[in-house]
Each structure stands twice: as C-alpha cells, then as structure tokens.
Amino acid sequence: MNDQLRRLWDRCRGARGLWRELLMFAACIGVGVIVMPCLIFAVGRAALGPYAHGSVFALWHDFMIGLLSGSQAVWFIVLGPYLLAWLLRGGRRLLHN
Numbered sequence: 001m002n003d004q005l006r007r008l009w010d011r012c013r014g015a016r017g018l019w020r021e022l023l024m025f026a027a028c029i030g031v032g033v034i035v036m037p038c039l040i041f042a043v044g045r046a047a048l049g050p051y052a053h054g055s056v057f058a059l060w061h062d063f064m065i066g067l068l069s070g071s072q073a074v075w076f077i078v079l080g081p082y083l084l085a086w087l088l089r090g091g092r093r094l095l096h097n
Helices: 002-013 017-048 056-069 072-096
Strands: none
Touching: 017 056, 017 072, 056 072
C-alpha cells in the first residue's frame, strides 16, 4: 500500500497543465468539504460552546444541505482552499518576477 501511495504522489507531482490544475481543484474541494467543517466545528465549540444540533456529523449534514441548496456562505467555505491556493500562487509569482 505504501508503494502505491508513493507512486500516486510521484505521478501527481509530475503532472503538468490541465491535469495538474484538476488535481489541485479536486484536492482543495476535498479539503473544503471534509476538513473545513471539522475545523469550523472545533473552533465554534471552543469559542461558542456545543453545537445546537449535536455532533460534528450533524454540522456536516447541515453543511451538505447548505451546499446542495446553494448557500453562498457554504460555497465560499468549500471553494476557499482553492481560492487560497490561487492567491498563494499569484503572490509567489509576483515575488519571483
């Protein structure tokens, strides 16, 4: 299994052009859908107390409902990691030119 992950990682690192951008987009959307709600839950619980509807899974369920209903705030959270990646790339390009 470790060898398969290493080959996948090497293949992703060597990707160029549209394929690389699609991989970046998919990874960022995955972070936006899975990791961001968990971070929101943890920070909200620490700052505001327990979530009114229950556990992190209840928040994730509400998050998915907001995503499917077209909530702009939820879509911004999902697309946030990709937007951040674009900003970091642009900043790096500005610094190197």
